[in-house]
Structure formats: structure tokens, C-alpha cells
Amino acid sequence: xxxxxxxxxxxxxxxxxxxxxxxxxxxxxxxxxxxxxxxxxxxxxxxxxxxxxxxxxxxxxxxxxxxxxxxxxxxxxxxxxxxxxxxxxxxxxxxxxxxxxxxxxxxxxxxxxxxxxxxxxxxxxxxxxxxxxxxxxxxxxxxxxxxxxxxxxxxxxxxxxxxxxxxxxxxxxxxxxxxxxxxxxxxxxxxxxxxxxxxxxxxxxxxxxxxxxxxxxxxxxxxxxxxxxxxxxxxxxxxxxxxxxxxxxxxxxxxxxxxxxxxxxxxxxxxxxxxxxxxxxxxxxxxxxxxxxxxxxxxxxxxxxxxxxxxxxxxxxxxxxxxxxxxxxxxxxxxxxxxxxxxxxxxxxxxxxxxxxxxxxxxxxxxx
Numbered sequence: 001x002x003x004x005x006x007x008x009x010x011x012x013x014x015x016x017x018x019x020x021x022x023x024x025x026x027x028x029x030x031x032x033x034x035x036x037x038x039x040x041x042x043x044x045x046x047x048x049x050x051x052x053x054x055x056x057x058x059x060x061x062x063x064x065x066x067x068x069x070x071x072x073x074x075x076x077x078x079x080x081x082x083x084x085x086x087x088x089x090x091x092x093x094x095x096x097x098x099x100x101x102x103x104x105x106x107x108x109x110x111x112x113x114x115x116x117x118x119x120x121x122x123x124x125x126x127x128x129x130x131x132x133x134x135x136x137x138x139x140x141x142x143x144x145x146x147x148x149x150x151x152x153x154x155x156x157x158x159x160x161x162x163x164x165x166x167x168x169x170x171x172x173x174x175x176x177x178x179x180x181x182x183x184x185x186x187x188x189x190x191x192x193x194x195x196x197x198x199x200x201x202x203x204x205x206x207x208x209x210x211x212x213x214x215x216x217x218x219x220x221x222x223x224x225x226x227x228x229x230x231x232x233x234x235x236x237x238x239x240x241x242x243x244x245x246x247x248x249x250x251x252x253x254x255x256x257x258x259x260x261x262x263x264x265x266x267x268x269x270x271x272x273x274x275x276x277x278x279x280x281x282x283x284x285x286x287x288x289x290x291x292x293x294x295x296x297x298x299x300x301x302x303x304x305x306x307x308x309x310x311x312x313x314x315x316x317x318x319x320x321x322x323x324x325x326x327x328x329x330x331x332x333x334x335x336x337x338x339x340x341x342x343x344x345x346x347x348x349x350x351x352x353x354x355x356x357x358x359x360x361x362x363x364x365x366x367x368x
Contacts, residue, residue: 001027003361004059008046009067011036012230013283014091018065020174024350026358030055042067043094043117051076059084060365066090070121085364088125089169092280093118095146096138097203115146122162127364129169132302135280136166169360171281175290175349181263182291188268192333193224193251195269195293197262197284198276200231200239208275210242212323216330217246223330226265227253229284266291270336271329273322274298282306289345294336296329307344314339 003025007018010033022029032053034046047069062084064070070088074081094114118139122128130136140163147154194213198204213225225246227239243253256262272288273296279285281302285295289306297303299316307315317325329336346352 001061001361001365002057002059003027003029003061003063004055005029005031006050006062006064006068006073007031007033008042008050009036009039009065010034014065014067016174017091017171020172020350021357024172024174024354024357025361026354027361030057030059039067040114043069043114047073048076054080061361062086063361064088064121064125066093066118066121068121069117071124074124085126086124087127087129087361087364088121089129089131090118090122090135090139090280091131091171093135093139095119095142096135096280097278112146112149119143119146122166123158126165128162128166129360130166131169131171131281132305133168134302134305136168138280140166167360169357170348170353171283171286172350172353172357173283173286173290173348175287175345176351177259178263178266178287178291181260182267183264186268188270188337189224189251191222191224192271192330192336193226193269194330195226195228195266195272195288197226197228197266197272197288198274200229200235202236203276203278205275205277206236207238208322209273210238210246212273212275212326213242214245215323216327217249219327221327221330223249224251225249225253226251226269228256228262228265230255263291266293269293270333271296271326273326273329274303275322276301279303286345286348289341290349292340292342294329294339294341296326 005018007014010018014036018031022031032050032055034042034049046067051073058080062081064073064086066088070086074086095118130139140159143159144156147156196209200206216223243250251268252265256265266288269288270293272285272293274285275298279301285303286306289295295315297316298319299312304312
């Protein structure tokens with residue numbers, strides 16, 4: 001089968017997913033993309049730009065991602081795309097994504113337009129994939145409120161249409177690649193190593209993460225700290241505060257320039273306290289777990305899907321007990337280091353998901 005994968009925001013996790021799907025799939029996948037800049041403009045104009053690029057061969061299936069205005073793309077390419085099945089994959093969506101209060105579009109009430117693009121794209125696709133059950137439920141459950149906010153002709157019936165053609169297709173990750181950068185011989189520090197490996201953005205709630213560490217350090221509890229991740233634009237000020245306040249505990253602080261360096265630091269870490277306000281899947285959490293970093297998670301968002309229910313008491317925390325429970329994890333590092341977090345991450349490796357992906361794509365060509 002020939003698949004045309006449309007990615008108007010070809011960078012970061014979007015690029016990695018597209019490239020790895022092409023690498024591990026049995027199908028022939030042609031990626032049609034635009035650079036991963038100016039996400040709002042990509043949602044507005046990306047469809048027009050991608051519609052100008054003719055695929056090398058007529059595909060059997062079109063697979064778009066959530067940054068594309070799919071309805072516009074299909075209208076502009078109807079001369080050749082009209083009888084081809086179309087699916088869309090949601091890495092994230094603008095209906096549930098927490099917007100910054102400082103964003104000009106929020107003040108001017110223009111933010112709904114991006115959510116509407118996601119809505120119409122899901123409506124016109126033959127099938128809709130979400131990367132987690134949480135993501136699927138959150139999007140569909142928010143649609144009634146979203147549509148009822150418009151003055152008339154709310155088309156509430158379309159929600160059931162979208163729900164009936166939606167399913168979960170977990171994010172595939174090349175986790176076994178981390179085996180290549182696992183140190184053959186290394187000794188971890190005597191003290192527990194705490195990890196941050198997310199974007200340096202407000203939706204990841206770094207203030208809660210670092211304030212907890214400030215509190216624990218003030219109690220005389222020693223630990224080491226690795227801070228990874230990338231900053232897009234203005235980063236939260238707590239990163240600069242933490243770099244100074246926790247200077248004596250830092251093993252690394254900043255973006256890892258290579259995959260090998262990133263993987264090396266993951267293997268060095270012990271505990272991953274996660275404080276995010278929003279995460280539709282949590283790829284960075286799964287990567288850390290594969291490197292046997294023990295996650296410490298809020299019992300919400302997509303995280304409960306990653307671990308068996310019988311172990312939720314071990315890996316999850318309640319908001320009012322975050323600091324004390326994290327302190328116990330840091331203090332009892334010997335217990336943490338014998339836990340096997342990797343076993344729960346393996347299901348997302350492409351070696352386990354590639355066939356499932358291919359089978360899902362095979363089933364879509366029967367839609368038309």
C-alpha cells in the first residue's frame with residue numbers, strides 16, 4: 001500500500017513519529033511536509049501549501065496529522081484525492097490544549113478558530129486516530145460545549161459521527177534505540193537522581209516540580225538533578241531560579257545536543273516526578289521509563305493508561321501528598337533502583353506497534 005502522510009509541522013515529536021512510522025511500516029510511505037515553524041500559520045495556510053505538492057504516485061491512503069486543515073486540503077486536491085480514503089492522526093488538539101493567558105488570540109477571542117479546524121478535519125476524515133484513550137475522550141466530550149457556544153445551527157449530531165469513526169492508535173516510539181547509548185559501565189551517584197525531560201513550557205507546570213525540590217532540599221534531603229528538554233521562545237522564570245538555587249545538586253541543566261547525550265542522561269536518572277497540566281500521551285515519560293527511570297505521576301491525563309491499575313498506588317500521587325511522597329522516593333533510592341519500569345514502556349516500541357499500525361491502515365482502504 002502507498003500512504004501519503006501529510007505533516008505541516010515537521011519537527012520534534014511530529015517529525016520523529018512520521019519518520020519512524022515510515023521506517024518500521026511494511027507500507028510505502030511518502031511524507032509531504034512543511035518546516036515546523038509558526039504553528040498558527042501552518043494550521044491556516046499549510047493546507048494550501050501542501051496541496052501544491054503533487055505526490056510522486058497516487059496513494060492508496062491519505063494520512064494527515066492534526067496541524068492540517070484537512071477540509072481545505074481535500075477541496076484543493078479533489079481532482080485526484082476524491083476517491084481515496086483519508087484518516088487523521090491527533091498528536092494534540094486545540095480544543096483541549098491549555099492556551100496561555102498572554103496569547104493575543106485568547107484576548108481577542110480568536111482561539112476557537114484553531115479548534116474549529118480540528119473539528120472540521122475530524123468531521124471530513126473517514127477515520128480519526130487519537131494517540132490515547134484520554135485524548136479521544138477529552139476531545140469528544142468537549143465538543144458539545146464548544147459547538148453550543150455558536151449562535152445557531154450547532155450541528156450537535158456531528159459529534160456522534162466523529163465518535164463512531166474514532167479509535168486509539170498509541171504513539172509508536174523507537175525505544176530500543178536507547179539501548180545503544182546505555183553506558184556499559186557506570187556507577188550512579190550515591191544519592192537519588194531526579195529527572196526533568198520535558199519542554200520548558202508553562203503547561204508542563206515546572207513551578208510545582210521545582211518548588212517541591214526547593215522544599216525537599218530545605219529539609220536537608222540530598223539528591224542530584226538532571227534537567228533536559230527544550231525551550232521555545234520565553235521560558236518560565238523558575239528554570240533560572242532553579243539553576244541558581246540547586247546549583248550544588250545539578251549534574252546537567254539544558255538541552256542535550258545529540259540523541260546519545262540525551263539517552264545517557266536518562267539512563268543515569270532514578271526518579272521522574274511529572275507535574276504537567278496537559279499531556280495527551282507523554283512520550284518523554286515513556287522514554288524515561290524505558291531507561292528504567294521510575295515515574296511519579298499525577299493520576300490524570302493519559303498517564304493511568306501506561307501502567308497496570310494494580311500498581312497505581314506505587315507510581316501515582318495525590319496532589320496534596322506530592323512533596324512528602326516524592327521525598328520518600330528520593331530517600332529510599334535503593335528501593336527505586338530495583339524497580340523495573342522498562343517493562344511497562346515496551347508496549348509502545350515499534351517492534352510491538354508496527355504491525356498494529358499496518359493492520360489499521362490496511363483496514364482503511366476498505367472504507368471506499
